[in-house]
Amino acid sequence: MLFSIFLIFLSGYLFKVLKADYSKALIDVVIYISFPALIIYKIYHLEYSTQIWQVFGIGLLTMLVGMSLGFATSKLFKFDKKTTASFLLVTTLGNTSFLGFPMVVSMFGEKNLIWAIFFDEITFFGLVIFGSLFVAYGSEKEINIKKMIIDIIKFPPFIALIFALFLRNFNINIDFLKPFGDSLIFLVMLAVGMKFSFLDVKKNFKLASLALLIKMFLVPLTIYIFINLFLNIHAPALSVAFIESAMPPMVMASVLAIEARLREDLAVSALGVGILLSFIVIPLYKFLI
Secondary structure (H helix, E strand, O other), X not given: OHHHHHXXXXXXXXXXXXXOOOHXXXXXXXXXXXXXXXXXXXXXXXXXXXXXXXXXXXXHHHHHHHHHHHHHHHHHOOOOHHHHHHHHHHHHOEOOOOOHHHHHHHHHXXXXXXXXXXXXXXXXXXXXXXXXXXXXXXXXXXXXXXHHHHHHHHOHHHHHHHHHHHHOOOOOOOHHHHHHHHOHHHHHHHHHHHHOOHHHHOOOHHHHHHHHHHHHHHHHHHHHHHHHHHOOOOOHHHHHHHHHHOOXXXXXXXXXXXXXXXXXXXXXXXXXXXXXXXXXXHHHHHHHO
């Protein structure tokens, strides 16, 4: 399955090189159709478990650890505000959906994808809240709390989550949504392949490597130790949460850095190197479980 995912990623990259980049359209289809459909289908059939809250907690802890280590590193090396903001974006926010979902399915099967969805929901809140704070710090703009709330309410997967919780009160057949959700992995990996660029990898390899040392090694190591000490790493929900904690930087982290005119070279380089590294590092983490 992992090899298939890599082939889809490679197909997306080659399609962009030989024809055109349709990643924006594919991502829109995923966010507005495939992802919401998948959430509604999975949440409707979900049996309640306290592990839901454990996954939420691990997701929040993952971001807090990445943020703390990123901030400490920024202070140690005396980064300026723009570099610090970009560095925090890539050490705090992981690619828990576009790369996380395919990885989780390949390692744990589709039945455990629901845990990745919960992990990604808390990551989205982090994107809106922490991402806004980092951008405000780096660009020296005021924090707009009203915009944060509106962004959360308007996000299609969040709307789907609320709708799915409402539907659980009724006995209906929603199997027609499954094919929509099943398209997510293929569309996501095609889009990631189209987004990838070898030129981006070389933009700031040194600083990006430092950020990835935190995001893909120190953060998951901390999470692994925490789960082993206080929870159960062998529980499927927590195994998925651990793998998600090791994901490379989020695509939106680069988008925010570019739009806010922060350190674009750092953000896109970390994104590119992280995607390549994930195909090697993430499968190795499976052996720790």
